[in-house]
Amino acid sequence: MAEDKMKLENQICFSLYATTREMTKLYRPLLADLNITYPQYLVLLALWETNPLTVKALGSRLYLDSGTLTPMLKRMEKEDLIERYRSQEDERSVLVGLTEKGRQAEDKAACIPDLLLENIDMSEQEILHLKNTLNRMLEGTKEKGENG
Amino acid sequence: MAEDKMKLENQICFSLYATTREMTKLYRPLLADLNITYPQYLVLLALWETNPLTVKALGSRLYLDSGTLTPMLKRMEKEDLIERYRSQEDERSVLVGLTEKGRQAEDKAACIPDLLLENIDMSEQEILHLKNTLNRMLEGTKEKGENG
DNA sequence: TGTATTTTAATTGTGCACAATTAAATAGTA
DNA sequence: TACTATTTAATTGTGCACAATTAAAATACA
Numbered sequence: 001m002a003e004d005k006m007k008l009e010n011q012i013c014f015s016l017y018a019t020t021r022e023m024t025k026l027y028r029p030l031l032a033d034l035n036i037t038y039p040q041y042l043v044l045l046a047l048w049e050t051n052p053l054t055v056k057a058l059g060s061r062l063y064l065d066s067g068t069l070t071p072m073l074k075r076m077e078k079e080d081l082i083e084r085y086r087s088q089e090d091e092r093s094v095l096v097g098l099t100e101k102g103r104q105a106e107d108k109a110a111c112i113p114d115l116l117l118e119n120i121d122m123s124e125q126e127i128l129h130l131k132n133t134l135n136r137m138l139e140g141t142k143e144k145g146e147n148g
Numbered sequence: 149m150a151e152d153k154m155k156l157e158n159q160i161c162f163s164l165y166a167t168t169r170e171m172t173k174l175y176r177p178l179l180a181d182l183n184i185t186y187p188q189y190l191v192l193l194a195l196w197e198t199n200p201l202t203v204k205a206l207g208s209r210l211y212l213d214s215g216t217l218t219p220m221l222k223r224m225e226k227e228d229l230i231e232r233y234r235s236q237e238d239e240r241s242v243l244v245g246l247t248e249k250g251r252q253a254e255d256k257a258a259c260i261p262d263l264l265l266e267n268i269d270m271s272e273q274e275i276l277h278l279k280n281t282l283n284r285m286l287e288g289t290k291e292k293g294e295n296g
Numbered sequence: 297t298g299t300a301t302t303t304t305a306a307t308t309g310t311g312c313a314c315a316a317t318t319a320a321a322t323a324g325t326a
Numbered sequence: 327t328a329c330t331a332t333t334t335a336a337t338t339g340t341g342c343a344c345a346a347t348t349a350a351a352a353t354a355c356a
Binding site for chain 1: 153154155156158159160161162163164165166167168169170171172173174175186190193194196197209210211254257258261262264267268269270274275278279281282283284285286288289
């Protein structure tokens with residue numbers, strides 16, 4: 001066998017890199033109505049599950065740090081999707097909570113997962129298997145990396 | 149079954165998004181010696197396969213447009229890894245070619261694929277299967293998307 | 297030939313993404 | 327208590343990523 005590992009074609013990370021960006025592009029028209037980006041959509045998904053969340057908790061959930069989240073959350077606050085306020089118990093923490101507009105956006109977004117899947121020509125089972133493989137890969141990096 | 153598709157946990161694209169970024173982080177220390185970023189490494193990989201390439205061809209290969217490539221290539225030119233020059237046959241096209249330093253970087257980078265794989269706790273077969281699945285997914289987006 | 301269309305990069309503007317640093321609050325401890 | 331260490335966000339600076347626009351060159355074609 002002995003494939004050339006220096007070839008782009010043989011690199012798993014390039015496949016990940018390219019596929020992720022193409023998938024993100026598929027979201028763009030679906031998120032246009034809500035006037036949000038894909039990372040902002042992820043913040044909303046997290047908050048629709050648990051509201052409110054600290055910046056720290058949001059970062060752990062999305063694998064993002066405050067350097068990314070702080071400016072993004074400020075933009076979302078300006079759009080009146082979320083609000084930010086210091087925690088009473090721990091003044092270091094900033095809580096991120098949904099506004100009424102942010103809560104209502106969930107209804108508008110309810111169709112997005114299905115619409116997105118329509119663009120992917122793969123069986124439900126295959127997608128599930130892919131997701132599981134990726135999650136295992138992701139968990140594996142926690143040992144080496146320095147992620148919370 | 150009827151899982152909640154609005155949950156982050158159940159979204160394939162979130163797994164892709166998070167895993168890709170964590171993988172890219174694994175490259176950082178491996179690329180530190182060469183003083184390049186992961187996207188710059190991809191440009192070099194493409195050029196080590198075919199030298200030179202037009203910006204257009206590079207973009208098709210990496211799924212990037214000139215808005216991303218032009219400034220990135222200028223940075224790489226400043227670092228003396230590549231050179232850029234207009235094509236003689238077609239003055240619209242800009243050719244990107246390796247410099248001596250860019251060529252020599254291939255030797256230094258030769259160990260990177262293996263070093264990276266050491267960080268992924270998956271069998272060769274499983275990685276191959278994952279790569280094939282992603283590539284199929286990527287190809288599928290070409291039908292819908294507007295990619296060259 | 298001359299004009300409209302297409303192709304190719306570059307530019308402009310916005311929004312992540314992340315390393316490194318800073319500052320404030322809390323926790324730990326002598 | 328005072329003093330150190332840790333935790334939490336924000337800030338700073340750099341580098342993608344991409345939509346939209348612009349400008350130059352090549353092509354199509356009337």
